[in-house]
Amino acid sequence: MTPKPLLKYLLALSCSLPLFTSAQINPKLTSYVNPFIGTGAVKGSLSGNNYPGATVPFGMVQLSPDTRDEPEWDAACGYDHNDNFIAGFSHTHLSGTGAPDLFDILFMPYTGDEKTRAGNAQQAGSGYGSRFSHDHESARAGYYQVKLDDYGINVELTATEHAGFHKYTFPKNSQGRVVIDLNHSTKKPNFGCHVIAAQFHMVNDHAIEGFRVITGWAKLRKVYFYTEFNKPVKSNDLIDGGTQYFDQKLLNGTDLRAVLNFNTGDGSPLLAKVGLSTVSTQNAKLNLVTEIPGWDFNQTVAQANAKWETELDKIKVEGTEQQKQIFYTALYHTCIQPNNYADVNGDYTAIDYTVHNSKAGFYSTFSLWDTYRAANPLYTLIQPQRTAGFVNSMLSQYQAYGYLPIWQLWGQENYCMIGNHAIPVIVDAALKGIPGFDIRKAYEAVKNSSTTDHPGSPFKAWEKYHYMPENVLTQSVSVTLEMAYDDWCVAQLAKKLNKTADYAHFMERSQYFKNLYDTQSGFFRAKNNDGKWLSPFNPLQYGGNGGNPYTEGNAWQYYWYVPQDVKGLIALTGGDSKFTAKLDTFFTLDSKPGEVNGNASGFIGQYAHGNEPSHHITYLYNYAGQPWKTQYYVAKICRELYNTSSSGYAGNEDCGQMSAWYVFSAMGFYPVNPASSVYVIGTPVMRKVVMQLPLNKKFTVLAPNSSADNIYIQSAKLNGKAYTHTFITQQDITSGGTLEFVMGPKPNEHWGVALADRPVK
CATH class of the missing domain: 3.30.2080.10 (GH92 mannosidase domain)
Structure with a gap:
């Protein structure tokens, strides 16, 4: 029997000690995954040519940042840890290969009017991209995050087998925009790379779909996409090369970009779900609604992490x-x-x-x-x-x-x-x-x-x-x-x-x-x-x-x-x-x-x-x-x-x-x-x-x-x-x-x- 004074002391001591959960005693195996390993060379070496973005085991989608407008051999995965610029976030990548390809359906959020955007682009040196710092970047199995310094936007990404899930937190009182680029690829004309055909179709004020047919290292690839947003598109600017089409529902061409405008002034996140398919936009939509039926970003992150835990547990x-x-x-x-x-x-x-x-x-x-x-x-x-x-x-x-x-x-x-x-x-x-x-x-x-x-x-x-x-x-x-x-x-x-x-x-x-x-x-x-x-x-x-x-x-x-x-x-x-x-x-x-x-x-x-x-x-x-x-x-x-x-x-x-x-x-x-x-x-x-x-x-x-x-x-x-x-x-x-x-x-x-x-x- 424990004496009462000693019992009171032990109870008080137990309350003052830190609580160790089972997760702390047996941390998840995914906690040991560092997607930044092998993403950037030091002088005189190769690095791995790996990307840090979000994917699930053996999945079709690899949603990751591209630090080059036209990735080449030295950044075949699209990302180089030595860079401080992000051109956007594309949905397909190669892991550690010696040659570049894919980089399909690039998304890039930004803020401000066209004059401000052009100034930021000129300052950053390219496109709609932004500078970033590794101090404000993180990644784990099935999740990637970065702050875009030129726009003050926090970007979070996760994925399922056939879909990418974006979460953009814009600064309050900002005018939020998203660019979708269907011409983003490895440097043309490497491997004969060029876009053969592409299309945007504004389905409604919350959805856009389309496709591109592109040839390169892999010949004549067909990539279809279907995208839903949690906020309405206020207006759009569809662009083919240097020609702009305002608030148009359909555009075909070979050098296509879409600029979508949203009301983001209240500071609540803009969410975008993107399904891919090699077959049709209908199948891209089916993939999306099957794998991400709701709008719970954190739940999708948790599901991706759980899939990785299952594989690593082997x-x-x-x-x-x-x-x-x-x-x-x-x-x-x-x-x-x-x-x-x-x-x-x-x-x-x-x-x-x-x-x-x-x-x-x-x-x-x-x-x-x-x-x-x-x-x-x-x-x-x-x-x-x-x-x-x-x-x-x-x-x-x-x-x-x-x-x-x-x-x-x-x-x-x-x-x-x-x-x-x-x-x-x-x-x-x-x-x-x-x-x-x-x-x-x-x-x-x-x-x-x-x-x-x-x-x-x-x-x-x-x-x-x-x-x-x-x-x-x-x-x-x-x-x-x-x-x-x-x-x-x-x-x-x-x-x-x-x-x-x-x-x-x-x-x-x-x-x-x-x-x-x-x-x-x-x-x-x-x-x-x-x-x-x-x-x-x-x-x-x-x-x-x-x-x-x-x-x-x-x-x-x-x-x-x-x-x-x-x-x-x-x-x-x-x-x-x-x-x-x-x-x-x-x-x-x-x-x-x-x-x-x-x-x-x-x-x-x-x-x-x-x-x-x-x-x-x-x-x-x-x-x-x-x-x-x-x-x-x-x-x-x-x-x-x-x-x-x-x-x-x-x-x-x-x-x-x-x-x-x-x-x-x-x-x-x-x-x-x-x-x-x-x-x-x-x-x-x-x-x-x-x-x-x-x-x-x-x-x-x-x-x-x-x-x-x-x-x-x-x-x-x-x-x-x-x-x-x-x-x-x-x-x-x-x-x-x-x-x-x-x-x-x-x-x-x-x-x-x-x-x-x-x-x-």
Whole structure:
């Protein structure tokens, strides 16, 4: 029994202590997402090319500020953290790509009469835009906010799958206006960009709809919109180029802007809801009224945040606050795309420009040269249902177009990059038993896409020469290496389906990489169709995207691209010791000629983490019996080449690939061969990882003494039993269980070195 004086003291003490809610004890995972990570470079680096605006997982709409009137390569997402000017807020963006496009249906609020507006525009340097400060800007998952300094307007944005929701708080006693710009795009005429047709239609005094047909990196895109306001439009000024039409209800043209005037003097917010569609304004309206039926902005913010919480909850981690911020922002970035651009009724505009319907949705934005390496294998673990949707969407292109996507954007093929990397994505899903698609149709698609000539893939030459000649197709060494890998993937699916002859043929093709190996130089080199080596040869010289045998890299970086046969590559190199010695040189050779490609950054010797060809290389030491060196370099990259600043990525984030590398590596393993169902162990960054899997199973990784110093694996257990393999399998993970590491500050050169412990694929 507690004495009464003591009881009174304890009660008084309890009242004086701060109250800790369950949210404070277990903060939402979305609280660790920082959308500003990777939005702006520092000198000498790339940043990620990410935008900070509002979106929901895999949604069609990405409502974000554009800090350029005509975004170009250096701000392909539309936003650069180093800028202090906002041109407006457009509804579609690309996440971390190396090329710009979209920027559809730009909105920009402003105040004052036309004379005042013109003065502000001249002062700001462009258009209807405004200066801003990062001191008055914020963002979180599903929400963005900024104050426009030139107008004193506070802008808040959120989104649903197919709609954007704007909230503008104007200064009291101000004349509020909103510009809608249908000509805003990447710099014209890059990629042949121009608006083919556009239209405004004033539906009533609270609604406006329209469309634009535009061509650019993605050819001939149709974008329809329907907008509702919570306040009546007092008057409008529709503009085509330099011609103005006052209070007109309809306008067609190619350089359209609408200036809408509102009564905002009472200081109450102006709300605008904008639905998008690829099919029609009617469908844009249907999307809008279905997803945002009311006017509760905060409720839509909360719903967007809840959708993100659901996705992030699939992997729970314990680590430092900085590690969790990097991890969950990375996981957030992996779930931005591909984008489901089918309307709520299933309609979408297909690659043949006819309207198709899929109740399961239709996905686009496939940056496959990047994402097949790690992002797509990650989806097979935490997004199996969406993975089936991705595969079915790719198969839809095959049915209508004759071959699988190379780089698909807004439902259209742009042929960007090399290889046929829808193949490993589809084969990986098939081999892992992902349900929801026809495996035999999938095999037909991957086989025919590997035998039918199409832009960037001359298979007749491939079959004739057993390598790609540089004078037949430039970037020939990279093409040879990557097509050989794709062929290995086709062979594996053929084997699963008991297609013996196909298996033998594609396995033979998967070895064509050896035909470009030069024993004298010790590198893969280019030949013309006469079989002679191209000279002079400099393994440090970079290629870009044509005119050179290497794609966004050099001979050093592409030397290691044989993920289907690392054992064979080791043999070509001369065995384990020569292989690891060459890796040592690769990671320490700092010489960089002036031709370094703009995509190459994040250097450790010749390793360039800022671009995808290097991403698997740190893990190759495991194949040759020196896993502690893999542990060293993986820890170094996680620690030094990712951070929480606007320059938080070492290169373009590329639709989730740069982030997926961190997500996997921080958990402790990585898919060197993305279609093998094998994950190569690196070093766990997080003290604890719990991955939520289908059927209520969980896979846990424990490394309780992992730290900046303790980066080396001393021992491991899988499900309580000693484990010395330097890899785990898809089956190990999806069956559920626990992988536990004991970490230390010095290498254990006895763990994982035996032949039986090395990765086999």
